[in-house]
Amino acid sequence: MGIIAILASVLIPKVTVYVKEARKTQVIDQARKVILAVESVNMKSPNTIADDSNVEDAVEKSGGLLTNDDITKLNASKTNIATCKEIVDTEKYNFTLDDNNNLGDVKPIAQ
Numbered sequence: 001m002g003i004i005a006i007l008a009s010v011l012i013p014k015v016t017v018y019v020k021e022a023r024k025t026q027v028i029d030q031a032r033k034v035i036l037a038v039e040s041v042n043m044k045s046p047n048t049i050a051d052d053s054n055v056e057d058a059v060e061k062s063g064g065l066l067t068n069d070d071i072t073k074l075n076a077s078k079t080n081i082a083t084c085k086e087i088v089d090t091e092k093y094n095f096t097l098d099d100n101n102n103l104g105d106v107k108p109i110a111q
Contacts, residue, residue: 023101027073031087034058034074037066038081051082073102 008108038058042048049058056076059066074084075078084092096104 020035020097023073023097024095026101027097027103028087028090030071031074032083033070034066034081034084035088039064042066049081050058052080055079055081055084075103079103 004087034055041058041062043063047061049061052056054077055071057073058081059068059071059076064094083106088096092109093106094109098104
């Protein structure tokens with residue numbers, strides 16, 4: 001019984017870290033989808049989507065390239081395109097998840 005307790009005390013924190021990283025990967029994936037949709041619209045349409053536009057605007061202007069189902073982890077009304085670019089740039093920026101595993105704060109990594 002003691003061996004099981006020792007193994008559990010070692011493995012549970014590691015599993016927790018892996019789960020958290022998987023959830024962060026979902027946010028990065030959704031931010032990439034937003035960026036790809038915006039770039040596609042900006043290449044083909046005279047009505048471009050600016051970096052200061054929020055994700056909600058991008059969904060409306062994407063012509064079906066991006067749906068609300070694609071961005072469940074991003075707060076569509078508060079997150080803008082520039083923030084999505086920061087999320088994807090994992091070498092320069094880091095972000096947190098809130099209690100519901102949705103996007104929290106995005107901050108530059110101290111160098």
